[in-house]
Amino acid sequence: MKFTGIPASPGIGIGPVVRFEREELSVRDIRIPPAGVAREIERFHAALEASRHDLTRIRDGIAAELGKSEAQIYDAHLLILDDPELKRAVEKGIREEGRNAGIMFRGYMSAVATRLEQLDDEYLRERRADVLDVERRVLRYLLGDGPRAAMALDRPSVLVAHDLSPSDAAQLDRTKVLGFVTETGSRSSHCAIVARGRGIPAVVNLRGIMQHVKPGDIGAVDGYAGEFELAPDPARKAFYVSRREAFEAEDRTLLGIHGEPAVTLDGRRIELGANIELPGDVEQVLATGADGVGLFRTEFFYLGRPELPSEEEQYQAYRGVAEKLAPRPVIFRTMDLGGDKVASYLGMTHETNPFLGWRGIRFALHHPELFSTQLRAIYRASAHGRVRLMFPMISSLDELLRANELCAGVARELARARIPFDPELEIGIMIETPSAVWMAEELAEHAKFFSIGTNDLTQYTLAMDRDNERLADLYEPLDPAVLRSIRHTFAAAHAAGRWAGVCGEMAGDPMTAVLLVGMGADELSMTTFDLPRVKAAIRSVRRSDAEAIAREALLQPSAAGVKQVLRRSIEPALPGFLSARRVDS
Amino acid sequence: MIEAELVIRNVQGLHVRAAGLFVRVAGKFKSEIFVSRDDKEVNGKSILGVIDLAAEAGSTIRVRAVGPDEDAAVTALRGLVDGKFGEEP
Numbered sequence: 001m002k003f004t005g006i007p008a009s010p011g012i013g014i015g016p017v018v019r020f021e022r023e024e025l026s027v028r029d030i031r032i033p034p035a036g037v038a039r040e041i042e043r044f045h046a047a048l049e050a051s052r053h054d055l056t057r058i059r060d061g062i063a064a065e066l067g068k069s070e071a072q073i074y075d076a077h078l079l080i081l082d083d084p085e086l087k088r089a090v091e092k093g094i095r096e097e098g099r100n101a102g103i104m105f106r107g108y109m110s111a112v113a114t115r116l117e118q119l120d121d122e123y124l125r126e127r128r129a130d131v132l133d134v135e136r137r138v139l140r141y142l143l144g145d146g147p148r149a150a151m152a153l154d155r156p157s158v159l160v161a162h163d164l165s166p167s168d169a170a171q172l173d174r175t176k177v178l179g180f181v182t183e184t185g186s187r188s189s190h191c192a193i194v195a196r197g198r199g200i201p202a203v204v205n206l207r208g209i210m211q212h213v214k215p216g217d218i219g220a221v222d223g224y225a226g227e228f229e230l231a232p233d234p235a236r237k238a239f240y241v242s243r244r245e246a247f248e249a250e251d252r253t254l255l256g257i258h259g260e261p262a263v264t265l266d267g268r269r270i271e272l273g274a275n276i277e278l279p280g281d282v283e284q285v286l287a288t289g290a291d292g293v294g295l296f297r298t299e300f301f302y303l304g305r306p307e308l309p310s311e312e313e314q315y316q317a318y319r320g321v322a323e324k325l326a327p328r329p330v331i332f333r334t335m336d337l338g339g340d341k342v343a344s345y346l347g348m349t350h351e352t353n354p355f356l357g358w359r360g361i362r363f364a365l366h367h368p369e370l371f372s373t374q375l376r377a378i379y380r381a382s383a384h385g386r387v388r389l390m391f392p393m394i395s396s397l398d399e400l401l402r403a404n405e406l407c408a409g410v411a412r413e414l415a416r417a418r419i420p421f422d423p424e425l426e427i428g429i430m431i432e433t434p435s436a437v438w439m440a441e442e443l444a445e446h447a448k449f450f451s452i453g454t455n456d457l458t459q460y461t462l463a464m465d466r467d468n469e470r471l472a473d474l475y476e477p478l479d480p481a482v483l484r485s486i487r488h489t490f491a492a493a494h495a496a497g498r499w500a501g502v503c504g505e506m507a508g509d510p511m512t513a514v515l516l517v518g519m520g521a522d523e524l525s526m527t528t529f530d531l532p533r534v535k536a537a538i539r540s541v542r543r544s545d546a547e548a549i550a551r552e553a554l555l556q557p558s559a560a561g562v563k564q565v566l567r568r569s570i571e572p573a574l575p576g577f578l579s580a581r582r583v584d585s
Numbered sequence: 586m587i588e589a590e591l592v593i594r595n596v597q598g599l600h601v602r603a604a605g606l607f608v609r610v611a612g613k614f615k616s617e618i619f620v621s622r623d624d625k626e627v628n629g630k631s632i633l634g635v636i637d638l639a640a641e642a643g644s645t646i647r648v649r650a651v652g653p654d655e656d657a658a659v660t661a662l663r664g665l666v667d668g669k670f671g672e673e674p
Contacts, residue, residue, distance in 0.1 A: 072602055072605070073601070073602075075605060076601040076602065076604075076605045076632065079605050079608060079609070079632040080632055080633060082632075083631045083632050083633050083634075084628060084630055084631055085627070085628050085631035085633065085634050086631070086633055112633045112636075112637060115637055116636065116637070116639070119639045127600065127601050127636060130601060131633070131636075303671035
């Protein structure tokens with residue numbers, strides 16, 4: 001019997017099925033005599049404290065493993081433990097009604113959970129699970145049970161659950177859990193993210209699956225296809241095994257070139273960088289075998305927080321990144337706020353046309369003090385590694401000159417104060433606007449490198465909103481107009497003796513990456529997920545062939561023609577597992 | 586007492602992450618802070634209370650602060666809500 005859900009974490013796991021049941025905690029209603037009230041309140045606080053201790057440990061562990069944003073869910077759980085109304089209600093019940101902490105606590109939490117369940121908003125309705133997760137954790141302490149023992153599996157198994165709470169997810173152990181499936185959830189559920197982080201195959205949103213499984217069944221989780229098969233016959237089992245082997249062969253190939261550079265068959269080396277946005281992402285960059293970071297987005301410092309980041313806070317974060325990566329380079333892109341990234345406390349308001357509005361370098365130059373604070377932090381960090389910086393959204397030479405002047409001012413101040421920094425720090429710019437493309441010769445005189453942001457360059461060149469669903473079929477980075485803009489930019493950079501790269505999504509597609517190399521890219525930067533495949537692609541072609549293909553592609557009158565050239569000329573040269581993955585008709 | 590009417594504009598509404606940011610900011614102030622939606626009013630420093638308002642995208646909430654730093658409290662909370670809690674739209 002085969003069931004289809006949502007693929008949540010790649011991989012294939014086959015083994016005996018274990019139903020993961022939600023445990024039922026029974027809480028008795030006990031009278032507390034007046035003399036026992038103080039002790040009962042103390043017991044309640046001790047249970048909260050013990051839970052806080054557990055959650056802090058889990059939160060820090062997840063933050064280190066998967067990054068801060070994944071740890072936020074545990075922060076919310078910690079806030080529930082500190083809820084003043086909850087404490088007041090439970091203490092009042094113990095004191096005035098003479099009832100025990102467990103019954104009062106459960107009563108309060110259940111009431112909240114019930115109200116959440118009745119809401120129309122699906123997202124908030126799902127938060128009921130968070131409330132119940134915290135409820136169970138605290139109740140176990142009140143009942144004297146301590147934390148739930150890590151999923152006690154006596155042999156490696158496939159878990160089948162209605163859902164996995166954040167607390168359950170934190171305990172998923174890849175040596176014991178061959179894979180899991182849940183009845184609820186989506187690709188962005190916490191348990192799915194943990195599964196991907198730990199390499200555990202998972203399928204979610206398999207409605208009603210619990211009623212089909214009995215202990216002892218064999219189950220196969222296909223995390224690539226989003227399928228779950230119960231009791232596969234020998235032929236199906238063999239199918240899963242060979243499917244797993246094919247994917248593992250790909251992984252081995254990629255692992256085999258992990259420490260190797262991205263060099264074409266005829267010896268042209270391309271620098272491969274990673275695009276990241278949080279200091280915690282650096283570990284992943286190193287694990288991927290990247291040559292450095294080609295785009296570090298710094299917006300996280302300004303968004304999702306109520307006040308501005310200090311110079312010291314930024315310096316510490318940038319320095320940490322530079323030190324961990326050294327001697328590999330990191331390019332910090334200065335604040336790119338506005339457009340789709342709005343921080344209201346910076347005075348940003350809703351604009352009718354935000355992508356053509358007060359954003360990127362325009363916003364930064366309007367706030368020279370705010371901008372200089374960030375520049376100082378980056379300059380100071382440059383004493384601790386190989387730091388480069390670049391400005392986003394440059395659309396005129398004047399903007400670059402003014403930004404360079406601010407940098408020179410920062411360097412002078414630091415030198416005067418005898419604060420160390422790298423005097424050779426390279427300053428580059430992103431090429432994202434048609435005006436920057438056509439002024440590239442002049443810009444190259446004042447910038448040490450170019451990095452082409454192909455997402456914005458495509459939308460500005462084609463005058464097409466990339467988020468407009470009706471235009472989704474037309475928004476096309478392989479449009480000849482975009483390719484010719486890229487070629488012009490590379491040519492201008494090279495004529496001035498500068499290097500140029502690409503940090504947009506185009507760089508992350510293996511076939512398109514080969515095209516970009518043929519057009520003259522010196523560097524490509526992409527997600528850590530895409531990087532190993534792009535490396536494999538570059539290592540399987542000759543640069544001279546890529547150049548010939550690029551010349552042919554640039555002659556095409558349409559994106560469809562370009563794609564035909566890529567499929568005919570590049571695809572056959574790539575390893576089988578890379579072909580026809582992303583470029584469709 | 587300072588009062589303000591705010592419109593929730595982030596896509597996901599006043600969900601757990603946003604509610605967490607809200608109570609964390611509210612918790613920094615000495616003033617008592619109340620949030621209401623329609624006729625339900627809750628303690629602005631209580632995450633369960635704020636989640637319970639179920640303020641989805643597009644809904645209007647009322648923030649009321651009473652105490653020595655009531656002005657600053659309402660200003661800070663307004664900044665947070667108007668800034669869509671730092672989410673991308």
